[in-house]
Amino acid sequence: MSHHDHHDDENPGVSRRRVLECMTWAGTGVLWTVTGGVPRSLGLVDSAAAAEPAGMTFLQISDSHVGFDKPANPNALGTLEEAINKVKAIPTKPSFMIHTGDITHLSKAAEFDNAERIISQAKLDVHYVPGEHDFIDEEVKLYKERYGKGTKGAGWYSFDAGGVHFVGLVNVVDLKAGGLGNLGNEQLEWLEDDLKGKSKSTPVVLFAHIPLWTVYPQWGWGTEDGARALEYVKGFGSVTVLNGHIHQVMQKVEGNVTFHTARSTAFPQPVPGTAPSPGPMKVEDAKLRGLLGVATINFKQNNQPLAIIDTPLQG
Amino acid sequence: MISATLRSPGIRRLGIRSLGIRSLGLAIAAAMLLHVNFASAEDAKVENTNVETAKVEDTKVMIDNFTFEPAQLTVKVGTTVTWTNRDDIPHTIVSAGKFRSKTMDTDGTFSFTFTTAGEYKYFCSLHPHMTGTVKVE
Missing domain, CATH: 2.60.40.420 (Cupredoxins -  blue copper proteins)
Structure with a gap:
């Protein structure tokens, strides 16, 4: 395992953003606790997971890419199943699961059906948001038929659980040439309205496929109008942003906002700038499962710390 | 008009397969075959098409x-x-x-x-x- 801290490269020496970026790359997961805006690693995932979690726990899985069969992982359905088996083995049953998109690779009906068959084995409620790979069927209807009930626009919605307000956002439609992920005006207006009237002490979780913060624009890893969404959550005491799309764990804390991206259950992608493109990264077979995984997020009520545990399929 | 209709599908199919020399030959052969079958009052236009196909490189x-x-x-x-x-x-x-x-x-x-x-x-x-x-x- 390796992790490193670095400051925002675009604004060297600028302390305004108080940016601390940590990246857990290969190997064993780390339990993160956030106190006073600074994430601290508490220990390896095995000892962390063994501790009895207090408060509400939910899971994040992402980027299953069911149907993917290229050299980086010829059996994406198989590794999704391994991830779900990990979920089933968690001693304290999580409240629910979120899936941050790219359920399928090519939006084929059979891919959606296979994903559903495996994910449903976790016997948890699953709240989905779509990735760009879930909207590429000819009529762009298969995702919406399955997961669009009760959602607005291209599939955004909110719900409350365990005293936390969850908002699922869609930033993979109507993308503009040369741009990044896109939320669009209609969704942003809805978000502003959705958050109105919520007590500022309510913890808020925003989840979407493409990172809402700018990770690496050269590879399109960011959301054009993500800053507007973050503007609406500014006054809230605790905000957590959960994303997928980049197939690796990255974490950043900025003021009251913790940003986190999850591993894929299908294949890893390179660290920004370390490869010619963000395409699937072929690693030795023995290393693959150390780079795929699931995340557990634990909210402790009436207490500051928020814990995100990233568990690879194989440590 | 026929000339355009004849040429376009041939090229399109060609593109969908591959742009290999062999396919190109087949496409031209197909175009010629059509040319023979449909040869009539539109003859002159079809001729033009063949010249154009050779001139514009895909x-x-x-x-x-x-x-x-x-x-x-x-x-x-x-x-x-x-x-x-x-x-x-x-x-x-x-x-x-x-x-x-x-x-x-x-x-x-x-x-x-x-x-x-x-x-x-x-x-x-x-x-x-x-x-x-x-x-x-």
Whole structure:
């Protein structure tokens, strides 16, 4: 395992953003606790997971890419199943699961059906948001038929659980040439309205496929109008942003906002700038499962710390 | 009119398969066959088509590492451009209001024949940082 801290490269020496970026790359997961805006690693995932979690726990899985069969992982359905088996083995049953998109690779009906068959084995409620790979069927209807009930626009919605307000956002439609992920005006207006009237002490979780913060624009890893969404959550005491799309764990804390991206259950992608493109990264077979995984997020009520545990399929 | 109808599908099919010399030969043979079958009052126009087909070179754009190569292209009116996706991730070719490919998986291709001069900017609607331009003269 390796992790490193670095400051925002675009604004060297600028302390305004108080940016601390940590990246857990290969190997064993780390339990993160956030106190006073600074994430601290508490220990390896095995000892962390063994501790009895207090408060509400939910899971994040992402980027299953069911149907993917290229050299980086010829059996994406198989590794999704391994991830779900990990979920089933968690001693304290999580409240629910979120899936941050790219359920399928090519939006084929059979891919959606296979994903559903495996994910449903976790016997948890699953709240989905779509990735760009879930909207590429000819009529762009298969995702919406399955997961669009009760959602607005291209599939955004909110719900409350365990005293936390969850908002699922869609930033993979109507993308503009040369741009990044896109939320669009209609969704942003809805978000502003959705958050109105919520007590500022309510913890808020925003989840979407493409990172809402700018990770690496050269590879399109960011959301054009993500800053507007973050503007609406500014006054809230605790905000957590959960994303997928980049197939690796990255974490950043900025003021009251913790940003986190999850591993894929299908294949890893390179660290920004370390490869010619963000395409699937072929690693030795023995290393693959150390780079795929699931995340557990634990909210402790009436207490500051928020814990995100990233568990690879194989440590 | 017939001339255009005859030529266009041949080239299109050609693009969807591959631009190999053998396919090219087959396409020309097919065009000639049609020419013989349909030879009539439209004869002269069909002849013109064959001359044009030989003159305008069809062009390929490769997609490797989330990049169009070449990203900037200048072609003559009548040229068919064929994009081939060589990434392990699907891509699309979209020129707003002009043309739009289906999603191309690995080794998938898309061909478009440019019949009007102008500048055609296009991008991948899944990875919008991927952009390219075809200038048609």
